Amino acid sequence: AQSVTQLDSQVPVFEEAPVELRCNYSSSVSVYLFWYVQYPNQGLQLLLKYLSGSTLVESINGFEAEFNKSQTSFHLRKPSVHISDTAEYFCAVTKNSGYSTLTFGKGTMLLVSP
Amino acid sequence: DTGVSQNPRHKITKRGQNVTFRCDPISEHNRLYWYRQTLGQGPEFLTYFQNEAQLEKSRLLSDRFSAERPKGSFSTLEIQRTEQGDSAMYLCASSSRIGLAGETDTQYFGPGTRLTVL
Numbered sequence: 544a545q546s547v548t549q550l551d552s553q554v555p556v557f558e559e560a561p562v563e564l565r566c567n568y569s570s571s572v573s574v575y576l577f578w579y580v581q582y583p584n585q586g587l588q589l590l591l592k593y594l595s596g597s598t599l600v601e602s603i604n605g606f607e608a609e610f611n612k613s614q615t616s617f618h619l620r621k622p623s624v625h626i627s628d629t630a631e632y633f634c635a636v637t638k639n640s641g642y643s644t645l646t647f648g649k650g651t652m653l654l655v656s657p
Numbered sequence: 658d659t660g661v662s663q664n665p666r667h668k669i670t671k672r673g674q675n676v677t678f679r680c681d682p683i684s685e686h687n688r689l690y691w692y693r694q695t696l697g698q699g700p701e702f703l704t705y706f707q708n709e710a711q712l713e714k715s716r717l718l719s720d721r722f723s724a725e726r727p728k729g730s731f732s733t734l735e736i737q738r739t740e741q742g743d744s745a746m747y748l749c750a751s752s753s754r755i756g757l758a759g760e761t762d763t764q765y766f767g768p769g770t771r772l773t774v775l
Contacts, residue, residue: 547699579766586663586748586768587700594763633699644690644713645750645764647699 545570545636549648556655558626564619564651566608566634576617577635577645578608587633593617594639604628629655661767663749669773670739677735678770682751689732690764691724693717694746703747706732739774746771 550565568574575594579587591602598610608619617634631650637643662681670676682689687708692700703722705713708729718724721739726732736743750764 577763584771586661587750587766589763589765592763635699644702644705645692645700647701649697649699 545574545638545646547634547636547646547648549634549651551651552649553652553654556624556653558655558657559623561622562620562624562628562653564632564634564653566617566619566648568615568617568634568636570615570636570638573639574636575639576608576610577637578602578606578617578619579633579635579647581631581633581650583630590619590632624653624655626655626657628653661749661751661765663747663767663770665770666768667771667773669775671775672741673738675735675737676739676772677733678747678749678772680732680734680749680767682730682732682749683753683765684730686751686753686765687729688752689726690750690752691732691734692748692750694748694769695744700748703734736772739772741774744772744774 546569548567556562577592578590580590581587591600593600593610601607606621631652633650634648635645637645664679689706691703694700702715703718704724706726709726721737724734746769748769750766752764
């Protein structure tokens with residue numbers, strides 16, 4: 544079984560500041576890792592994913608995450624946030640063989656203020 | 658195709674009533690998942706279909722819950738004799754392992770159905 548820990552339930556930050564949202568996972572098998580974003584009263588949108596290859600993955604809106612196998616982490620970073628980045632961010636893991644359901648963390652609310 | 662769709666978006670019902678939600682996945686996706694999300698929590702897995710076959714059910718899926726995917730396309734989730742504890746956002750996701758490079762097991766979510774049981 545897999546599990547995900549998101550260490551911060553809420554991260555307040557000022558606009559244009561850098562941010563890091565932390566995610567650690569636990570699994571006895573190899574995994575795929577995902578970050579999803581959820582805006583108020585909406586479903587989840589895929590932000591970025593690690594399946595294989597380069598451990599640094601990027602999204603189209605400036606977020607990046609690095610898969611660190613030794614530290615079992617997949618932290619999400621952005622060098623300069625915008626007000627519109629205010630949302631809940633969920634880290635998720637699934638095993639990388641056969642079908643597998645997603646196991647989510649409890650989420651981190653990113654609050655960007657002017 | 659614009660993505661996964663779910664109907665209704667909101668449902669308010671009285672305790673004891675039955676409700677049914679519908680999910681239409683991305684058309685070429687053969688895998689469909691249902692999740693439940695309560696306030697302040699991440700989504701939790703309920704059940705999974707590959708084509709029309711229901712292959713896995715979570716312990717969260719009590720006997721009052723039933724899901725179907727009769728023709729391997731859309732799916733329905735029914736809750737009988739609703740309880741206040743059923744109030745949550747019900748999310749549907751779909752994915753495919755067939756022929757889409759780089760899309761292995763990447764789940765795409767619908768907007769969800771928010772259920773309020775009074």
